[in-house]
Amino acid sequence: MIKNEVAVVGVGCTKFGDRYERSFEELICDAAFEAYADAGIEPDEIEAAYLGTYLPGPGGGKAAVSLADALRLYDRPITRVENYCATGTDAFRNGCLAIASGVYDIVLVLGAEKLKDRGGRGLPRLGHPLLARGNTAPGLFALAANRYMHTFGLGRETLAKVAVKNHRNGARNEKAHLRMEVSEEQVLKAPIIAWPFGLLDCCPTTDGAAAAIICRASLAKRFRKPAVLVKGAGLAVSTGRPYFDPTFDYLGFRSTQAAARQAYTMAGVAPRDVDFAEVHDCFTWTEISNVEDLGFCRKGEGGRLVEEGRTALEGDIPVNPSGGLKSFGHPIGASGVRMIYECVTQLRGEAGARQVKDAELGLAHNVGGPGAVACVIVLGRS
């Protein structure tokens, strides 16, 4: 079983952003060696690894061997996991299963992605069948956002407040991609990408990597810092074409609801027990809908949560203290592991200017597809 039997003992994360100066392999090294130092572990102690990366290498397959070559992790098992924008959290989940199986004691989970300098072969080639027909990610999420805003009477001002909050958090985070505060007016006046999303409602295109070293909980004491325990993990794939599904109400994602249910059940906790969360905010609306699907409030109340400041750093359920995808950036395969990095940093009380008070239980959540797949990880202080 995973609950309380898997511990995170080291985390690392590169600066996110335009990382033209660092290759895919160099970003992997930067994240991994920070995690090695954080744990106080020798690289050779890693028994197995999982690499979460979304975009394939030229033609389709370079991932597991890329990690091996970058880190000189030879002659041991390395598996590449890919699961849309939930790639990073699912890689982490599979690392936890591998530890819980009893086969491996110490596992490295690494998420990495280069989106900025792929010679034009990056985002424009993204693979959803709808995207291939001219629908972009902003366009697809906007369909749901419009229906949601109509149904619950939300304006763009509420969406903008998510951007303001997350940029405020990200500005305090030296590793964030877009380290600037933005005003509600700036968000509202930014060029429209796909109504209701303006440029500042959208997360940026980012390079980055993040790493987590996990081990059997009974071994956690030997590492440098207090361990953080994995409490629950859930993954749910719903249809890959939710917009063609006649039961889809355009008000939220069943995949998030199902993954959260799995994770809460495993952890034996309720949403109200969660002290803070890293929530997938590829667009401002996505955070509003996801906090509902995660159970932090009822459907339709997510807007009020941000308006009342309850999801702010000082609120009762801080959401995206890191800055979120919105400000921290979203290198697809890296994002989920970067969320684990943030949860662990917060639970250790090491988050500095963006520290959540009395953080004892944190949650990381990715959604991809859009809406096709979601992964939820619950982490707690020992």
Added chain:
Amino acid sequence: MIKNEVAVVGVGCTKFGDRYERSFEELICDAAFEAYADAGIEPDEIEAAYLGTYLPGPGGGKAAVSLADALRLYDRPITRVENYCATGTDAFRNGCLAIASGVYDIVLVLGAEKLKDRGGRGLPRLGHPLLARGNTAPGLFALAANRYMHTFGLGRETLAKVAVKNHRNGARNEKAHLRMEVSEEQVLKAPIIAWPFGLLDCCPTTDGAAAAIICRASLAKRFRKPAVLVKGAGLAVSTGRPYFDPTFDYLGFRSTQAAARQAYTMAGVAPRDVDFAEVHDCFTWTEISNVEDLGFCRKGEGGRLVEEGRTALEGDIPVNPSGGLKSFGHPIGASGVRMIYECVTQLRGEAGARQVKDAELGLAHNVGGPGAVACVIVLGRS
């Protein structure tokens, strides 16, 4: 732990070949529903799934949701695994870890690949950095084959005997892609692809899918047929560019050796305990070298093994009773799971005209990269 705690209770496999008439999703259904019927299980009992597929969808990511949509397996975890030509066996290995973790009781492992009708976006775009510079898979394996043949004094006649043997087995297998016997003369006279490989030294380009249903061994009794137990599983990634590694001797693959060591250690068996093996034979030479790296004979003796008929169906260590990649075909992500299908079929005594006598312990082995990664699974009768 995996050993004796994970059981295979159902397997399915499509006809391999030019499957222009069946889509990726339809091949998934064909394999899965055969496995459901084989196990006597309702589809809804599947708690989690792993999909092994190598080539990405258009742009990079369609896999986990493709499986969900094809099989209507909604609201549960599905992970796509990719690991070069070891994709299928590694998906199976991760399914075993998921069962062994105690989190899931019943897991579906599915390998699927369409190589034939990808509108030119299939094999020519294969992703190894060497391939991108004009080296093809036959060309790369040929470098090692030539060095090996020089070192150990082998001729093309010995390589041809592998093709003759595997086509003889495959001709007895109604699901094989190339169901024809070939003579040594035919193999030797076939057009040269990359010396020493002629056309009939190379496995074909194939579509297909295969499935395995695995469960906690203690639950295996409720299914239709006697369970087959997973005894060992190993995965090893060596450098992605072995041909640039100055310690590479061009005589065999370190990844196979390391993966085999892991699997034998877990199973508590020695190579001599293995009754038959499905061995990666993308080229005739690959089988000869791999049987050595798997420990069935000493380095340099693999040619004699086939010359003396010891790897034939009636030999003391039958290799590729299915027909192997050579005759059965090689839809990349499907191959490993297809090997599990063959091992289970043999261990149950259901292999008909290609049945290995007294098969109690079988082994499945994939290598990819070339030589960059290998996966070994050991399976035994209850």
